[in-house]
């Protein structure tokens with residue numbers, strides 16, 4: 339098929355991806371920041387939720403580092419905005435489960451006290467034991483953002499101590515856009531599939547647009563803050579979603 343259509347051989351539809359991942363009933367996504375759930379795996383979540391899969395989401399950080407210079411919006415007010423945006427985005431994707439927010443300090447996860455790291459791994463392990471997911475999704479191990487690399491480490495630690503064992507699957511947010519060549523997966527490091535999101539792209543874009551504060555539409559006194567531009571949204575939703583699992 340690939341040769342005839344010019345389509346990449348690793349591009350698959352949702353049903354084939356779910357079978358390859360062993361996804362039958364339930365998944366857990368560990369998300370560094372509110373918005374990574376949509377950018378990284380929004381297409382998968384639309385398909386999985388509509389197939390009746392329980393989609394549980396844990397957001398690690400409070401998201402307060404995107405517009406730190408805002409005066410009109412206190413840190414706690416900004417954290418609250420980002421929580422609501424994540425909830426709206428997940429509803430837009432069709433996810434019915436309520437997300438959980440751990441509120442670790444945004445952009446500071448690599449310098450957390452060891453006791454807080456251990457407590458976070460334990461909380462995640464308890465969530466894994468309670469939810470019993472088929473797979474645990476987390477951000478790619480060499481994502482350019484420190485919190486995304488932390489998510490990979492803490493997800494591995496949680497799975498190592500959890501009584502319930504699940505396949506770890508990595509998804510990408512920034513690696514295809516701002517990652518260097520060293521950040522990309524090396525040959526034989528992992529196995530991967532590319533999910534075709536063509537039929538759910540509009541839903542993914544709509545969910546991304548629910549993150550209004552990241553579009554520059556909320557914290558208006560902090561114009562130097564992070565902004566998802568139209569060009570960036572187009573780039574983030576044009577391609578397939580890549581899913582890697584350790585080989």
Ligand SMILES: [Zn+2]
Nearest residue numbers: 370371374483
């Ligand atoms: Zn992020």
